[in-house]
Every structure is written in C-alpha cells, then in structure tokens.
Amino acid sequence: xxxxxxxxxxxxxxxxxxxxxxxxxxxxxxxxxxxxxxxxxxxxxxxxxxxxxxxxxxxxxxxxxxxxxxxxxxxxxxxxxxxxxxxxxxxxxxxxxxxxxxxxxxxxxxxxxxxxxxxxxxxxxxxxxxxxxxxxxxxxxxxxxxxxxxxxxxxxxxxxxxxxxxxxxxxxxxxxxxxxxxxxxxxxxxxxxxxxxxxxxxxxxxxxxxxxxxxxxxxxxxxxxxxxxxxxxxxxxxxxxxxxxxxxxxxxxxxxxxxxxxxxxxxxxxxxxxxxxxxxxxxx
Numbered sequence: 001x002x003x004x005x006x007x008x009x010x011x012x013x014x015x016x017x018x019x020x021x022x023x024x025x026x027x028x029x030x031x032x033x034x035x036x037x038x039x040x041x042x043x044x045x046x047x048x049x050x051x052x053x054x055x056x057x058x059x060x061x062x063x064x065x066x067x068x069x070x071x072x073x074x075x076x077x078x079x080x081x082x083x084x085x086x087x088x089x090x091x092x093x094x095x096x097x098x099x100x101x102x103x104x105x106x107x108x109x110x111x112x113x114x115x116x117x118x119x120x121x122x123x124x125x126x127x128x129x130x131x132x133x134x135x136x137x138x139x140x141x142x143x144x145x146x147x148x149x150x151x152x153x154x155x156x157x158x159x160x161x162x163x164x165x166x167x168x169x170x171x172x173x174x175x176x177x178x179x180x181x182x183x184x185x186x187x188x189x190x191x192x193x194x195x196x197x198x199x200x201x202x203x204x205x206x207x208x209x210x211x212x213x214x215x216x217x218x219x220x221x222x223x224x225x226x227x228x229x230x231x232x233x234x235x236x237x238x239x240x241x242x243x244x245x246x247x248x249x250x251x252x253x254x255x256x257x258x259x260x261x262x263x264x265x266x267x268x269x270x271x272x273x274x275x276x277x278x279x280x281x282x283x284x
Contacts, residue, residue, distance in 0.1 A: 002037055019046035021227040028231055028240035033224070051206055051220035056120045058217035058226070060233060061199045062129045063117055064268055069135040069194055075113045082108045082116070085126035087213065097126045097216065122216050129195070129215035136194035137183045144180050144190070201267045203229035203239050238264035 006013040022032040035045030044050070071078035084096040084107075099106055099121050107123065108115065116124040148155070152173060159169035185191050188210035195215060196208045206221040208214050228242045248257040 017042070017046050017050070019050065019223045021047050021223050023227055023231065023242060025231055025234045028228055028242045029246070030224075030242050030244045033244075047223045049222065051222050053217055053219070054221050054226050055217035056122075058199075058219075058221075059117055059120065059125050059215070061202065061204075061229070062125055062132070062195060062215035063113055064202075064233075065136075065194045065198050066113070066128050066132040068132075068198070068268060069139070070131050071113070077112070079110045079112050080116070080124060080127045080131060082111045082121055082124035082127070085123050085130075087126075097122050097213070099123050125216050126212060129212055132194050133191060133212065134183070137185060137191060140185065140190060140193075141181060141183060144185060145177065148177055148180055198267070199229065201239065201265075202232050203241070232267040235264075237266055237268045239267050240264050 002016060002018050005016055009016075017036050018034075019036065020032065020034040021030070023029065024031055033047050035047045035049075036042050066078075067075065082099070084098050087095045087097060089095050103119060103121065108121070111119075111121065111124050113128070115121070116128060155173045155176065156169045159172045160166070164172060189196070192208075192210040192212070192214065196210065199208060204221055204225045206219070206225055208219040208221075211218065224242060228240075232239050245257070247255055249255055
C-alpha cells in the first residue's frame, strides 16, 4: 500500500507511513500488528501511538447512537434528509458538509440508515447525528435542571456581582432555567455525550472533540483503538480489551500471569439513569 501511494504521490514519499492491526473478533487477541515500514528507521509505533482522523470509519458509532436514542423501530423506516448540512465556523461564516462529488447521485433527498452508511453519505450522516443529539439533549434536561437548581444561590450571586439588582439577578437565573428546560445547553461535551460515551464504551480511548463533525470522523484516534472498537458490532454488542498475551506459565504449567481482567462488557444497551444523574448533581 505504501509503495502504491508513493508511486502516485512521489512528492510525499518521505512523509508517509502506515500501520496494520488484525484482531480475533471473538476475544480481541492481537493476531498481528505492524507499527511502521521499518523498525530500524523508526521505533514509533503508528498502530498504537499515531492518532489520525478515521473519516468514514467512524460513522458506525454515530449510527449506533442514532439507533439507541432515535430509531426505536425497523431501521429501514427511520429516514432523514440527504442534503448539504450547514456548520457554523464562527464570525458569521457557514461551512456546508457535502457528499463527495463522485457519489452518484450526489444527494438523494431522503435516505434510510442502510443507504446513508452503505454509500457513506456525509451530509445524511450529519443530519442523522443532529437528530440523535437533539434526542439526547431532551433526555439530559432533568439532570441539567437539577444541577441548575442546586447552583441557584451561586448563579444569583454571580449576577449580583455583575451589577444586577436582587430582583434582576433572580430574573436572570429564571431565564437561564427556562432556556435549559427548552434544551439549551452551553456545555459542548454534554451535548456530544450520546456519541463520545458510546465510542468510549466500545473501546476508543482517544480524546474525541465535542463537535457534531466527529460523527463523520473529524476527531483523531489510533488504529488499535478503532479496530478494537469495531468488535462489539460483530460479537453481539460486547467490548473486549485487546491483548497480546494469553498467559504466562512456568515449566510445570503453573499460571504466573493470566488474563482474567478481560471480561466482555456490554456496549450498546446501557440504560440512561436519569435518577442517578440527578443524585450525582445533588452530591456535586
């Protein structure tokens, strides 16, 4: 693969590296790992240390979030728009997430999940992700209201320091509360937990940026992380941590080091504990 790329892009030949990870999908044993082209030239392991944008490889995690929070029926009946998706770049600038020019047709109007994922449609994925985000925020509202109620005195004191009267500070607090009840959240990481927490549960330990474009692979991950995170899609929904060692034994076959910690954990069916969220907010 590197040789073919270098033949096409000779100007970048010295900058390009690659990595390969092969896992057993049943137990996440690492069957093969290649961290670079030549260990003598570079000891840097591109399979575990290099983080790059995974692009469309990340889309199945957005689909999983959509299935969890929006599409409760047959996924063929869950449809969304396939058209350019506007993203604010700040300062009044708008960027449109579009499908690639070679996609035929460029836009389909409306699609279901099979078409969106099978044809890797960026615009449709963004609209699907937006629906999942809105559904997630609706579930978060009770927790955020509870947190805001606990911080009532703190927020009123904040507005008083800004020069508001006692009544004015109370009105500002109440306006904040009303906005939260409508689903207005200021914490970007909160808004994206529907996707980032699911991906983390699946095995992606890299820092995922709290922006909607993460749904189409804009955040950086390592090869081993995203390879292992795909295992729950093919083994019934369970995460298993990757391992290079089955066990270490002495010459009498007594176990010196086992791998008992690698217990499969469910990824996609974790219930949202609203009451627990409220209690955590009170404790905080």
